Amino acid sequence: MSGNEEPRVLGFLCNWCAYAGADLAGVSRLQLPANFCVIRTMCSARTEPLFLFKALLGGMDGVLVAGCHPGDCHYQRGNYFTRRRLVMVQEILKALNMEHERVRLHWISASECSLYQKVLTEFIEDLKGMERNVARDEVFL
Amino acid sequence: MNARVGVYVCECGNNISDQVDIAALVPMLEGAPGVVKVMSHRLLCSKEGQEFLAEEVRKEGLTHLVVAACSPRQHLPTFMEVCKRGGLNPYLMQMANIREQCAWVTSDRHEATEKAARMIRAAIARVVRQAPLPEREVEANPDVIIIGGGLSGTVTASMLAGPERRVHVVDRNPALAVALTSLKGVETHGGCEVEAVRGFFGNFEVELASKGSRQEVRVGAMVVCTGSRAMTLQEMGYPGSEAPHVVVLPQDPESLRPYLDALPSGQPKVMFVHCAGRERVGYCSGVCCLRSFKAMRWMAETAPNAQLSCLHQDICVPGRDGEREYQGILGIGARMTWGRLTALAQQGPQVTVSFRREDGSIGQDAADLVILVPATVPNHGARALIDIIGVEAGPAGFVEEAHPMLEPVSTSVKGIYVAGSASGPRDGRATSLLSLAAAAQIAAELRPGKTLRLEAQTSQVCEALCTGCRNCMTVCTYGAIEYDLVAQTCRVNETICRGCGNCVAACPSEAISVKGATYQQILQEIKEAVR
């Protein structure tokens, strides 16, 4: 990123695992990047591919989708579908040379607050190494 | 669930079977999609027939029913009841009118049979696309608000007020008649005006405002009793009408006494001019001739030496007593002249009256006192009130009845009634009659403790398709469609909707449809009709 601008990241966290993990990070007073905005979904499977495209084209520098580990889904098998959808989204972005690294999927359980912190910090570090998302200034979207 | 349609063809004694070949008809209908049984019956509307049909619905496990018989305008309610007894939603029944619109109007037996088959197939195709509809009811507030505390307001209020029904009477005038204020169950709001009305039949919220204060009244129905008034001299606009010896006939002839006292002695000339303002308003008020004759009679008694004359156009004295009054006036020697008032002029002590005769020539006469018999016009403030409550008004500004003969005290808005001369010039008798009628209709339609039955086949909006263009709102007579500012789509208030379907045709997006007459249903009928 140019200058000292902080990347802006949007997170879709599933209620039962990742969101609980994020809460636990708070309870544990773990320090987290400020420029991170969370949307709580009941299941990671609620995250439509369209949301990800919309966030990217809306100028978000990164989008994180986080849900329960495979096999642990509160709704039994939602996250398997999430995984396939994310694979698809990344393939689309790759095929268009569109910085697929901006979209990430991670499995974070309710107890993994330090993993949550790590994932987030690393993601933001990686994004700092990238250019600012050009969609933010693009008039003709 | 797969449809199981039963088709029952009524022979209607011989009414249908004489012209339609039932034996040929039944096989033509078998095998239509969803049809599990086709059967004919001698007379389905008979007690026995109804029981048979209800039993068939149960026994055959029918999901839809087609009754091919007479006009639905005659027996739809009958067969809807039969459905209920058979445990079927009554809207899942369709009637094919093969009597009035087929058997009775087609001379060729073969053609009649074919047509009957088409009509029944159309009914089948239509009914299988019908969803069950709930019989909808809404809690209704039995209270009534009456706007106007004159004769009609008083009559209506006294008829309606009771232990189970509170009646509010609003009047601009702060002092209301004792006849009203002393009535039990009546709450009067003198010096108040209606500011706003929300809601619908059974549940209106009426906002009242008086000087500096506001209050809200909740009622189930409203009655417009704003009455009428005499046209003023200024409104009539006759040249020279400001002359001191020109006066408008007052409600009570006694008020004329000061003028009589001022008449010169001898044989003063008093002239009654009928139809004053008639051209301006564009209608005959119908009640003024009689009122004028009564005033003339009073005058003949009070000032016997006065020479009475009458400038008139048509004499309009309908009813039992009118002719007698008219003859009475002729009897006391009043001079009758045909003419249309054109101008007045004070000339010395007398007033010159110019008028146009039937042949177009101008005539003149002079009198010591000219009494103009005025046209009747809507009361002050009626126009504003009409706009606030949203009822239709006629060109003259009177409240328009829903139907002049069938619904003389209803308005275009369900639950708002009109009584007395708010809907046109009336005499006292008609005023009372209409007021009684309004009270009776409300008593029947808004019974305390009863809920209101609502139209089941109403319109509904598909929000995903609605673009918010509001064509539907514009064409709706009843204001049954609201625009949701947040969702930016239209929504039907099903309590008000009466199911005509005008909105459906106005919507290009097919975002609105009317239950029971959807595009698909009508299309199916078309397909059968052109088969």
Add this chain to the structure above:
Amino acid sequence: MSEAPRGATIQSEEGPRALVPLLARALEKGTSDAVLLPLRTPGQDSYAFVLVKDPRLLRQADPLPPVQTVTGGRALSSLTRHGGGGVRILAVMRPCEARGAIELSKLGQVDLKDVTLITMDCPGTVPLQRFARGDLRPSAVGFADQDIRPICQVCDLSCAAVGDLHLGWGEGLAPILIPMDERGAEALLAMGLRAEGDTSEWRTTVSSRSQERRERREERLGQLRVASSGLDNLMVRLDSCINCHNCMRACPICYCRVCAFDIRRQERSANEVLDLAKARGSMRLPMDTLMFHLGRMNHMSLNCVSCGACEDACPAGVPIAQLFAMVSDRTQSAFKYRAGMDRQQRSPLITFLEKELEGEDGQRC
């Protein structure tokens, strides 16, 4: 304005481009929040409407591009369909586009409350498909261009001053900005101009241009009427139609979310089609081509502004804009309505008179 309007003459050789610095000035002055006008797209091969706040973007602006892509009415609708939100917009577009916007505002799809419409004399545009293929890349279109679309060649309202502010220009005519109402006058003032110039020269030019076009319209549409009258001829005219309904999608007036005729494409079951095919020997698929076009004429011919977007969008080369022009000229005159010309007049189908549509040519209804 009852007396002849006055205008502000602009000393410029550039025609409509002379508007650009004026718009920038109005933006900088702050009397407007944004300008809506066509900009050259990043690929440099087309134009798109952009709502501009930053005056630097105006460098790519072309108020009167040689081709019509999205119509101005649709662009304005996409912005203000749910309300203008108090953003004061100067919207620059052709007269037909502005008329589309006015029609859309009557249909609740455009909010003109805070919009100042700026229109200009339009010489017409070239066919979109030829332009997109690169066959035709005129830098500018002139009033005598022979390559303009057939529908533009018969446009008698190409100089209709339906905007709040109108730019008159043309061969041998210095650009002149004419305020048509209060709002236009304010905008003119914000541009630092005064309406002091005489407009009679412009009016004479426009009136003769329009007269010429009107005559041509009568003539050409008359020929089309002869050539496409009756079921057989009409079907030949529509023969290449593939039922893609793209004419409807490009139309600025067709504002439904889902076209009724798209919903109905699935109306006929396989067996129904088979039965029809058996009865008639064969059935062309998809069906209901005529239903679609006639139905659409019923839905929007009264509001049709003859912008030609439909014909531009047709992949099959159907002269659909001309057919619509032919029909809507008749239907609109039957209701004494001309789409987009009078902002106060209500759309004919949502109002009525108690006595009307009788007599004259017998009992039509």
Add this chain to the structure above:
Amino acid sequence: MARGADIGTEMPKALREAVQRLMETGGFEGTFTLARTPGGGVDYFLSTKEEGAPELLPLHPVMPNHAGRLLREMTLGGAMRGKVLVITRPCELRGFVEIVKRLQGCLDNLVFLSVVCGGVFPLSMVSAGWDGKRTEEYWAYPDGRPVQGLRPACQGCTEFIPYTADLVVAPSANGHWALTAGSEEGGRLIERAFPSAPAAEMDPKALEAMAVARKAGREEVLSHEADVKGLSDLVKVFGRCIGCHACSKACPICYCTLCTFESSRMEDRMEQSKGQLEVKGGIRAPAGTVLFHIGRMGHMAVSCVACGCCQDVCPVGIPVSLLFKKVGEAVQARFEYVPGRDVKEALPINTFQPMEFKEVGE
């Protein structure tokens, strides 16, 4: 595979005659095929009788509508009552099978005749006037030389052999064409229609030559217009999009009644747009052009059969089909999925394996 029948060298006449024979002997109630319109164009017809029927042009090299789309619209409400011979190209058949998987159509009673496909010409070429010579060139026996002027999607199409057709018209040996069977039903039909025709099979050499040419063609078409390098390139490519969404309406896969990109949830309120206007200094109107195209990829890339209809109807000539082809291929390869290959194969986004894509998410 069951036997095939030699139908000679004279295409497309031989094909027309073969169809005629099949109709006479196959017990069909009708044929779904391209035919001559009264105005001289070409479009799909459901034809039942010979007399009064239009001139049948089976597999004429244009695609005015995607047959899969037409079949979907027809059979959405249930199966065809009688047996119908459907003559379509492989991508049309695959598109229909793909949409049947989404329960938008019904395969019952439809017998498919398809072809080892030489591609089709763009629609614009048809409206510009058809020249008989082109037909001749088109049906020349395939020897690996590409036909000029085909749809770009066809030039690079490597899925030119139908998967599930009952009957397949294919190059046989020595310049002859064959009608081969792709199913038992197809075999029976051939036996009945051509009891005495010499047996014939597909020519593997011709197929190989076609495959080589198509692969080269694919490299060629994808390397120009579809070679986008990120968002800025996409903005350039889609810059001239007029938002008519014709591509999605022509697409055999896009089956939604109300496209989400046309629904109110996609419409920005001015209150929200204001912020964007501040940041960027300007916003396109209507906005969402790129989102529409990428979003649509997200909806149907797994099922894209690269038929090229989208590009054909695009009034501004955006290489939509090439971009979708590129993206579709990438997504489908990742899931090892070929859309329309087999109606029993589940849609990749409606199924999963617990132990797959382990690298994602960890």
Add this chain to the structure above:
Amino acid sequence: MGEMFQPRIVGFLCNWCSYAGADLAGANRLNVPSSITPIKVMCSSRLDPTLVLTALLRGADGVLVAGCHPGDCHYGEGNYYARRRLYLLKEVLAALGLEEDRLSLEWISASEGKRFADVASDFDRRIRELGPNPIRKRGQT
């Protein structure tokens, strides 16, 4: 035409006036051509032009729309809108030379049984003169 032409006419009748009028025609045993199949609609304003058009394009030889007389509409003013809508449809058909005479709008009150029978017979005769709807024979619609 090989056999005698038997027209198919769709009669859209408004529930309150014209349908009742048609009932009255029945009660009075008047003769109404059997070619007319009545379809009851609550109000003539339910008919949007495209619905009427559908009937014509699906092969109806004639479409008769009948509603209450102006001013008598049960719903206030529905028939005024119906009049405008059908007028528009006629104009469209006429502009394209498409036999607008196959469409007729009539006002028939509940008491006009005789008038219903007359109107129906007259319309039937006019349609017979016009002959069958040519759309019925076409292999394309």
